[in-house]
Amino acid sequence: MVKRFPEGFLWGGATAANQLEGGYREGRKGLSIPDVLPGGKERLHILQTPGFDFEIHEDKYTYPNHEAIDFYHRYKEDIALFAEMGFKAFRMSIAWSRIFPNGDELEPNEEGLAFYDRVFDELHKYGIEPVVTISHYELPLYLVKNYGGWRSGEVVTFFERYAKLLFNRYKDKVKYWLTFNEINSGLMMPIMGLGFAIEKEEDRYQPTFQAFHHQFVASSLAVKACHDIIPDAKIGCMLIQAPTYAYDCNPENVMYALQEGRLFNHFCGDVQVRGEYPAFIKRYFKEHNIELEIQPGDLELLKQYPVDFISFSYYMSRTEKKNKTAEEVGQGNMIGGVKNPFLKASEWGWEIDPVGLRITLNELYDRYRKPLFVVENGLGAKDKVEADGSIQDDYRIDYLRAHIEQMAEAIEDGVELMGYTPWGCIDLVSASTGEMSKRYGFIYVDKHDDGSGTLERKRKKSFYWYKDVIATNGEKL
Ligand code: BG6
Numbered sequence: 001m002v003k004r005f006p007e008g009f010l011w012g013g014a015t016a017a018n019q020l021e022g023g024y025r026e027g028r029k030g031l032s033i034p035d036v037l038p039g040g041k042e043r044l045h046i047l048q049t050p051g052f053d054f055e056i057h058e059d060k061y062t063y064p065n066h067e068a069i070d071f072y073h074r075y076k077e078d079i080a081l082f083a084e085m086g087f088k089a090f091r092m093s094i095a096w097s098r099i100f101p102n103g104d105e106l107e108p109n110e111e112g113l114a115f116y117d118r119v120f121d122e123l124h125k126y127g128i129e130p131v132v133t134i135s136h137y138e139l140p141l142y143l144v145k146n147y148g149g150w151r152s153g154e155v156v157t158f159f160e161r162y163a164k165l166l167f168n169r170y171k172d173k174v175k176y177w178l179t180f181n182e183i184n185s186g187l188m189m190p191i192m193g194l195g196f197a198i199e200k201e202e203d204r205y206q207p208t209f210q211a212f213h214h215q216f217v218a219s220s221l222a223v224k225a226c227h228d229i230i231p232d233a234k235i236g237c238m239l240i241q242a243p244t245y246a247y248d249c250n251p252e253n254v255m256y257a258l259q260e261g262r263l264f265n266h267f268c269g270d271v272q273v274r275g276e277y278p279a280f281i282k283r284y285f286k287e288h289n290i291e292l293e294i295q296p297g298d299l300e301l302l303k304q305y306p307v308d309f310i311s312f313s314y315y316m317s318r319t320e321k322k323n324k325t326a327e328e329v330g331q332g333n334m335i336g337g338v339k340n341p342f343l344k345a346s347e348w349g350w351e352i353d354p355v356g357l358r359i360t361l362n363e364l365y366d367r368y369r370k371p372l373f374v375v376e377n378g379l380g381a382k383d384k385v386e387a388d389g390s391i392q393d394d395y396r397i398d399y400l401r402a403h404i405e406q407m408a409e410a411i412e413d414g415v416e417l418m419g420y421t422p423w424g425c426i427d428l429v430s431a432s433t434g435e436m437s438k439r440y441g442f443i444y445v446d447k448h449d450d451g452s453g454t455l456e457r458k459r460k461k462s463f464y465w466y467k468d469v470i471a472t473n474g475e476k477l
């Protein structure tokens with residue numbers, strides 16, 4: 001049976017400012033969190049361990065986000081390549097510190113605003129719809145150091161000012177907005193998502209959930225402003241999703257997987273989509289001595305301004321067992337859990353599970369009954385440039401094909417799906433490890449982990465394959 005994607009389906013690709021732009025000090029940009037995150041394996045360790053100092057140590061580390069792939073200067077060439085693939089949509093983020101270098105100013109930086117005007121104009125020249133993340137792991141560093149990141153309620157005000165400015169400035173150019181990238185990732189890695197480092201493991205809970213509360217309020221304020229300023233725009237949340245399976249049919253393990261999955265996959269979505277804290281979180285707060293400071297009017301605001309759609313990233317599933325041995329924990333993938341004997345993993349230990357995407361789409365649609373948008377998916381892999389200059393990335397094509405097939409199944413299941421923007425459509429800096437060698441792109445960029453490379457762009461085999469997928473609206477896979 002031929003599986004059809006709806007007319008107007010938003011095929012495209014996804015990126016984030018800090019991972020591709022570079023120009024980290026150009027155009028009066030201020031510093032932001034990724035500017036102080038070193039490249040290489042140290043990064044993941046820093047992200048997962050208490051006590052990060054948010055300083056640059058050039059004597060010890062390299063900082064790949066500073067130049068990234070230089071989209072700041074090469075956006076025209078890159079957008080022309082996206083257009084050649086037939087992109088209908090391009091997911092990108094705005095670097096908050098280009099617009100407000102410190103984050104708390106009253107007046108914005110015109111040079112930063114003008115840069116994104118040029119990018120949006122270039123996209124529209126080819127009929128590509130921008131899908132814009134307002135905050136993708138790049139809180140201005142000044143807000144981290146002087147306000148404690150999202151722990152502070154003042155940051156809500158700064159975010160609202162920033163979001164309103166974006167809506168007013170780009171109201172004729174951007175119709176799809178996302179609030180916080182992978183908001184629930186703050187549970188694992190608060191440095192990137194919530195803008196502060198845990199000081200001691202045992203002190204994790206209170207500040208994490210207080211910071212979430214501030215982001216939820218900020219998200220509702222953004223929804224309100226977006227609807228007021230751009231009535232024909234849609235604004236969504238952005239969640240990281242990893243369906244959580246029980247290791248076996250032992251009810252203890254099933255219950256444990258349900259609890260872990262609910263907290264990780266659904267807590268943030270429940271607040272942002274249903275507009276209220278879910279029942280299950282109250283017990284969790286009690287058991288972890290969490291007492292949220294909630295301002296008068298906050299809960300009403302959450303209820304009144306839920307998001308219009310749910311966007312999410314999907315790379316892998318997770319398998320859980322109640323009493324794991326230390327050895328079993330180590331064998332699971334990077335978001336935790338134990339090894340799933342039915343799945344293979346990427347070189348970085350992310351367990352590849354296309355059916356898990358169909359499960360996620362069904363679960364989210366059953367739960368929320370709102371349109372869904374897969375705004376990240378893909379395989380991080382090492383690519384080899386052959387002697388003739390070609391890149392034969394069949395493994396990437398296989399991964400993407402299998403996931404697109406499952407999206408088609410989910411559409412048949414009745415899920416309302418707006419689009420698909422696979423991650424890192426052009427090679428860029430990895431968020432978790434700062435590596436260039438962990439590549440996702442249809443377009444190869446000649447840049448390496450040690451910072452060397454000409455930055456030349458090359459079309460991979462997957463480039464031509466994806467072009468056909470888009471041209472046939474997903475019928476030729
Ligand atoms: C998501 C992020 O976690 O996954 C992206 O939104 C990130 O910023 C992507 O790059 C892939 O992760 P990584 O660590 O392989 O770059």
